[in-house]
Amino acid sequence: MIDQIREIRARAKREERPEDYVATWKEYEPFKGKKRSFVLVLRTHGCFWFYHSGCSMCGYFSDTNPTPVSGKNIITQVEKARKFYSGEEVVKIYNSGSFLDPNEIDPDTQVKIIESFPEAERIIIETRPEFINEDNLDRLGDFKERLMIAIGLESSNDNVLKYSINKGFTSLLYLERASMAKNKGFSIKTYILLKPPFLTEHQAIEDSINSAIFSSNVSDIISLNPVNVQNFTLVERLWNEGYYRPPWLWSVVEVLKRTSNLKKVVSFPTAPGSLRGAHNCKGCDDYIIRAIEDFSFEQDPEIIENLPECECKKKWEKIINFEKLSFTTIGDQ
Ligand code: SF4
Numbered sequence: 001m002i003d004q005i006r007e008i009r010a011r012a013k014r015e016e017r018p019e020d021y022v023a024t025w026k027e028y029e030p031f032k033g034k035k036r037s038f039v040l041v042l043r044t045h046g047c048f049w050f051y052h053s054g055c056s057m058c059g060y061f062s063d064t065n066p067t068p069v070s071g072k073n074i075i076t077q078v079e080k081a082r083k084f085y086s087g088e089e090v091v092k093i094y095n096s097g098s099f100l101d102p103n104e105i106d107p108d109t110q111v112k113i114i115e116s117f118p119e120a121e122r123i124i125i126e127t128r129p130e131f132i133n134e135d136n137l138d139r140l141g142d143f144k145e146r147l148m149i150a151i152g153l154e155s156s157n158d159n160v161l162k163y164s165i166n167k168g169f170t171s172l173l174y175l176e177r178a179s180m181a182k183n184k185g186f187s188i189k190t191y192i193l194l195k196p197p198f199l200t201e202h203q204a205i206e207d208s209i210n211s212a213i214f215s216s217n218v219s220d221i222i223s224l225n226p227v228n229v230q231n232f233t234l235v236e237r238l239w240n241e242g243y244y245r246p247p248w249l250w251s252v253v254e255v256l257k258r259t260s261n262l263k264k265v266v267s268f269p270t271a272p273g274s275l276r277g278a279h280n281c282k283g284c285d286d287y288i289i290r291a292i293e294d295f296s297f298e299q300d301p302e303i304i305e306n307l308p309e310c311e312c313k314k315k316w317e318k319i320i321n322f323e324k325l326s327f328t329t330i331g332d333q
């Protein structure tokens, strides 16, 4: 799989961008209910894992810069982005990689970026667990009450991490590093991937539920991310050849229902209702997407318990039942 990912990645094109390009937008975030959030995506050299191979579903490579980006340039991006900031309670700082990787954003610049948003009640950054260590956490210690560290665990099953996602770390590493940050007073957000390639719909549902339970003690919030088909990825190749279908929205609902007791699992699918994103049928996509979103803000199980039926649900149930009979569950390593 690594060779295939590398071969696809070698053909991937980066978006042509000006030197200090930064993307921003606004959306809502489940934080103390429903709060306004400001999102900025900094353009850096990108995730070091891209340069090894990359995860099977990740196309963020296209948003990165071919050469390392200086701290000065990154601060210019932040200043540019700040012009669009209007005091949103939550600020999400993404960089198509790991905020805490010193080769993407040098340590001094990491601090300066967070200092740029003193009004924000919550600042969310993303990182792979390798970069959560004592030094990095101590450096950011002054911000711990406001800082949430988001980690893409994707799955708690090491076979899925290795053979479906090519994640490059184990669930144990995630647990160790997330616990380290949690014990020092930082908040943790964990991303779980629904339906990595090579899993049946049924296996995918069970895997996400197991992963949510696994990560629940160290996580303040768990974001269930149904796979969407991104350009120049192994998932896209499988999808093009008819070997992959993004998850059904019924599967998203199923995972949310069966983890609702945790009171911290949310989902905001990317490109829902489209062929490349989680979808059911045109007859129900809209109201299911709305219910998933409402549930994610309110955590009221009633919202997803009694959804109006749709013809396509019978098809989804048939698929799940067939898969239950035909495929064994995926074992741990
Ligand atoms: S999913 Fe995250 S860790 Fe994997 S290649 Fe993309 S940015 Fe890197």
Ligand SMILES: [Zn+2]
Binding pocket: 280, 281, 282, 283, 284, 285, 310, 311, 312, 313
């Ligand atoms: Zn339907």
